Amino acid sequence: MNAALLVLVVLAIAVLAAVVVLLVRARRAVGSLEAPPSTIAPSPVAVPPEPTTSVEDSEESAATSLLDVDLDTEPTYRERLGRSRGLFGTLRSLRGRRSLDADALSELEDVLLRSDVGVATTEALMASVRRAAEEGTLDGGDGLLEALRTDLISILTVDPAGIPIDRHLSTSVRDGHVPVWLFVGVNGVGKTTTIGKLAARESAAGRRVLLAAGDTFRAAAADQLAMWAERAGSEIVRGAEGGDPSSVVFDAIAAAGARGADLVLADTAGRLHTKVNLIEELKKIRRVADREPGEVTEVLLVLDATTGQNGISQARQFGEAVDATGVVLTKLDGTARGGVVIAIQRELGLPVKLVGLGEQADDLVIFDPVSFVDALLEA
Numbered sequence: 001m002n003a004a005l006l007v008l009v010v011l012a013i014a015v016l017a018a019v020v021v022l023l024v025r026a027r028r029a030v031g032s033l034e035a036p037p038s039t040i041a042p043s044p045v046a047v048p049p050e051p052t053t054s055v056e057d058s059e060e061s062a063a064t065s066l067l068d069v070d071l072d073t074e075p076t077y078r079e080r081l082g083r084s085r086g087l088f089g090t091l092r093s094l095r096g097r098r099s100l101d102a103d104a105l106s107e108l109e110d111v112l113l114r115s116d117v118g119v120a121t122t123e124a125l126m127a128s129v130r131r132a133a134e135e136g137t138l139d140g141g142d143g144l145l146e147a148l149r150t151d152l153i154s155i156l157t158v159d160p161a162g163i164p165i166d167r168h169l170s171t172s173v174r175d176g177h178v179p180v181w182l183f184v185g186v187n188g189v190g191k192t193t194t195i196g197k198l199a200a201r202e203s204a205a206g207r208r209v210l211l212a213a214g215d216t217f218r219a220a221a222a223d224q225l226a227m228w229a230e231r232a233g234s235e236i237v238r239g240a241e242g243g244d245p246s247s248v249v250f251d252a253i254a255a256a257g258a259r260g261a262d263l264v265l266a267d268t269a270g271r272l273h274t275k276v277n278l279i280e281e282l283k284k285i286r287r288v289a290d291r292e293p294g295e296v297t298e299v300l301l302v303l304d305a306t307t308g309q310n311g312i313s314q315a316r317q318f319g320e321a322v323d324a325t326g327v328v329l330t331k332l333d334g335t336a337r338g339g340v341v342i343a344i345q346r347e348l349g350l351p352v353k354l355v356g357l358g359e360q361a362d363d364l365v366i367f368d369p370v371s372f373v374d375a376l377l378e379a
């Protein structure tokens with residue numbers, strides 16, 4: 001009896017040992033397949049501890065942490081889109097009107113152009129409304145606003161090929177890697193502020209965020225980011241003023257890997273000290289950020305909504321060069337003319353993922369097309 005028990009125990013230990021050996025081998029094989037050649041072989045100590053949740057889980061928590069905000073403090077589009085709502089006021093006054101004349105349609109065209117929707121997009125919207133008017137399917141002022149609402153929401157939710165627009169911010173990476181979000185855009189658009197707001201939000205949601213002060217143009221840029229980091233309780237890696245931005249980003253990612261951070265938010269400059277082309281520098285930062293253990297999951301083009309159509313031409317240059325995954329549209333509060341959201345989506349084909357509705361930490365929200373359009377068109 002005792003002997004049988006002993007045999008069983010020995011067998012169990014042998015099986016366990018075999019399983020452990022197989023697991024270790026499998027992990028090594030995956031590592032060598034996935035790891036691109038790198039000058040820094042990640043030491044076993046530098047590899048972050050096995051996450052307690054799976055990649056899918058952590059992605060879920062990322063989405064929740066961005067969406068799951070305190071509704072008491074999150075600003076509403078209605079209260080922040082002051083100027084834009086003002087521009088659409090004449091359209092809202094068409095509500096309740098029984099019949100529509102040519103004046104009403106030209107009023108619509110005028111409002112769209114003045115609100116920065118852009119010529120091409122305005123023409124497309126007008127063609128759609130005129131068609132409905134000719135077919136007799138527009139029922140007075142309410143019908144016109146309903147048709148416009150449908151068209152605007154459609155532009156913002158489905159691309160021209162009929163594919164739903166993906167606004168999701170990705171943190172999904174291979175095992176043992178750190179997701180990196182890169183923020184690019186010209187000076188003063190709100191890159192640093194956006195990173196600060198995100199850090200505050202993600203930290204509050206219990207995620208470990210590390211900030212990379214990749215804007216080395218002025219020391220003040222890193223100081224500004226450090227202030228946000230302190231407020232958010234997140235870590236920051238910064239370099240010397242005038243230093244190589246790629247090195248700062250590289251060091252930040254290495255630190256994030258070693259410390260097991262959940263996400264790296266990398267700031268960049270909108271201009272440079274040297275004659276190096278800014279676009280070339282950004283491409284280099286992107287390449288470096290994709291090295292072990294980093295994995296770039298978002299390249300967010302930050303645009304200032306108050307620059308209207310100018311912002312669109314900036315976006316073309318930047319967006320193509322760095323292969324942007326989406327837009328953060330800042331300063332949609334204040335003097336912005338909200339139509340620019342529609343122009344960006346339709347003319348650039350880049351999804352607006354986040355919008356800034358003010359300067360405080362709570363004032364960054366996931367872009368919500370329905371709330372946005374309703375804030376413009378509803379009384």
Ligand SMILES: Nc1nc2c(ncn2[C@@H]2O[C@H](COP(=O)(O)OP(=O)(O)O)[C@@H](O)[C@H]2O)c(=O)[nH]1
Nearest residue numbers: 187188189190191192193330331356357358359
């Ligand atoms: N009203 C408003 N101001 C903003 C918003 N985002 C950024 N700002 C302000 O824009 C200015 C420039 O921002 P900054 O982050 O330094 O721009 P950067 O040069 O791209 O890093 C700062 O004064 C910010 O407070 C926003 O959503 N709304």
Ligand SMILES: [Mg+2]
Nearest residue numbers: 191192215221
């Ligand atoms: Mg900055």
